Amino acid sequence: METMTALAVLRRHAQHSSAALALNRDTRHFTVSGLDGFIAYRPAGRRHAVQLGSVYADPEDRKRLLGAFHGWAQQEGRRLCAVQLTPDDLDLYTEFGYQLSQLGAAYSIDLEAFTLRGRRFEKVRNKLARSRRAGVTVVEAGRDVPYDAALAARLDALDARWLADKGRHVKQIEFLVGERAGHEDRVRRLFLAMYDGEPVAYVSYSPAFGQEGGWLYDITRREPDAPPGAVDLAFVVALQRFQAEGVRWLHLGLTPFRELSARHEPAGGGHRGTNRLIGFIAEHGDWIYPARSQAEFKEKWQPRVTPEYVGFYPSVSLRTVWRLLRLTRAV
Known part of the structure; x- marks a missing residue:
C-alpha cells in the first residue's frame, strides 16, 4: 500500500497514538479486498511476523481483517507477535487466543x-x-x-x-x-x-x-x-x-519496560513467563533497550500514562522473542 493511501486509512480509522509508525518505509500492509483497512507488520525471519499497533479498520471489520491475517500467517507457517496493543485491543486479541502481557507505557x-x-x-x-x-x-x-x-x-x-x-x-x-x-x-x-x-x-x-x-x-x-x-x-x-x-x-510514544504494574495486567493476568522476562529487562536491561533515559525525558513533562501490550500467537517462544528483539535492533 502506498504511503499516502495508508495515511488516508489511518486518518479514517486509527485511534492509536503511534499509528503513524505504520508509514515507515520497510513496514508492510496486510489488506483484504473489499475492506477499508490494513494491518501493519514486518516479516521476522522465515517463520515469524510482527504486527505493529492496532488493526486499522472500521470496528465492524477488525475481527475479519485479523482473522484473514491469521489465515495468511498459517499458510506461510509463521508465528505471530503483536506489539503496542492498547487496552482497547485486548478483548479482540484475547478472543483470537493471544498470550498477552504488558510491554510498557505510552505517555501523552x-x-x-x-x-x-x-x-x-x-x-x-x-x-x-x-x-x-x-x-x-x-x-x-x-x-x-x-x-x-x-x-x-x-x-x-x-x-x-x-x-x-x-x-x-x-x-x-x-x-x-x-x-x-x-x-x-x-x-x-x-x-x-x-x-x-x-x-x-x-x-x-x-x-x-x-x-x-x-x-x-x-x-x-x-x-x-x-x-x-x-x-x-x-x-x-x-x-x-x-x-x-x-x-x-x-x-x-511507547517506552518499553516502564510503568509495569499488576493493575495493568490483561483480564486473567499476563503470561507468566513473558511477565518475568519483561520484568527482568526492566530491571537489568538498559544494554538491550534505553528505556531509562527515554522515560526520564518523557516523565519530566508530567504526562498521562497509558499501558501498552505485547501478544504472542499461538504461544510465547524464546525464538519469537529473539526475532522481536532482532527486528527492533535491540540485539
Missing part, C-alpha cells in the same frame, strides 16, 4: 492544560534559559527554513555522529520508532536547534489520529557537543507551536 501531554509555570518545571525553565543564553535558536524545517537536500545531508551527518558517540556496539533502534523521511511532503514535522548557523539537535514529530489526534514525538538526535538544553528547547518550541495551532494532544 494534554496541551489544553499544559503550562511551564509553577515550581515543578523550575529546572526545565532554567535549562531552557541557559540554552537560549548560549545562542541556541529553534526553527521548523519546511516552514521557517527549507527542507532540501543540503539540510538532509547535514542531518544525516549529525545522525552518524550521534550514533558513533553511543559506542561502536550500539545500533539505531528501529521499528518501534519513526523515520526522518517524509518531512519534504509535510507528513511529519521537524524542529531544529541551531547554533552558529548549524543544526546541533532536532526533534521529529509524526501525525496522531482519532479522538486524541495531534502529534507524536518521535525522533531526537543531538550533536555530542551540543549546548546543554538544545533538545529541550526544540521540544518546547514545538509544543508551544502546537498549542498556538489549537492541537489538543502531544503524544510521547
